[in-house]
Amino acid sequence: MKQMIGMIVAVGMCAGTVWAEMVSLVQTTDMRGQTEYSVMTREEFAALQKEIKEEYAVYAAAAAEAKKEWDANKENKLPFQGGRIKVRSAKKMGVDFSDREKAEKKKSQLEERASEKQLEEMDKAEKKNKQNKPKEEDVAKEEARVKAFEDAFAMISKKMGDKLGRPVPSIGFVMAEPKKEEPKKEEKK
Numbered sequence: 001m002k003q004m005i006g007m008i009v010a011v012g013m014c015a016g017t018v019w020a021e022m023v024s025l026v027q028t029t030d031m032r033g034q035t036e037y038s039v040m041t042r043e044e045f046a047a048l049q050k051e052i053k054e055e056y057a058v059y060a061a062a063a064a065e066a067k068k069e070w071d072a073n074k075e076n077k078l079p080f081q082g083g084r085i086k087v088r089s090a091k092k093m094g095v096d097f098s099d100r101e102k103a104e105k106k107k108s109q110l111e112e113r114a115s116e117k118q119l120e121e122m123d124k125a126e127k128k129n130k131q132n133k134p135k136e137e138d139v140a141k142e143e144a145r146v147k148a149f150e151d152a153f154a155m156i157s158k159k160m161g162d163k164l165g166r167p168v169p170s171i172g173f174v175m176a177e178p179k180k181e182e183p184k185k186e187e188k189k
Contacts, residue, residue, distance in 0.1 A: 023103045025093040025110070031085050032153055034171040037093070037110050039103040048090050054164060059087045062159035069155060078144060081152040088169070 024045055029035045040048065063082045070080040093110070097103040161167045 021100070022096045022098055023100050024096050025103050025106055026090050027093050027110075028088065028090045028171070029086075030088050030171045031157065031168065032170065033084075033086070035114070036171045037107045039097075039100060039107055045090070045092070052088050052090060055160060055168060056087050058160050058163040059156075062156050062163060065159050066152065066155035070152065076148070078148040081145070081149040082156060084149060085153055085156055 021041060023039050023041055026038050026040050026045055026048070027035055028038060028048070063085070067080045067082055070076055070082075094106075097106070157168050157170070
């Protein structure tokens, strides 16, 4: 009798493991190339894939419209930076986990490695800048390229959001779309 109860408990535990929620570690890359890691269920991953598929469908048209708008603006001295902007992507990292805590631990490890790699790259760039003192002209050119890229990203992102009816998610700090200055209205006293 005790053996029978033990077997029933063991079968129940195995069935519980089978029915446990399976989660995946997913690497998501945004339109600017920034990456983040997330722990997702199958349903969440499928929803993300659906969103990305919708974004792929409208990306080409949004990029073409943004390029036309960019070229029409005579103030833009640099070429349109749309070639550096890609549609979001998501991919599963490794095998699925039956335990969310294990997946979170693996996520933490991956994020830690990525931040260490980023710090190393920043240190290398800083050492290079110390050795080759950049000229003010070069610094100004680089700042103009970065601003052109951010403006192109904002234009494409806005046009995609208009077509999709929802904003396109981005990772990290996002610069707001450049505002056009309006003349100040006089206040009545």
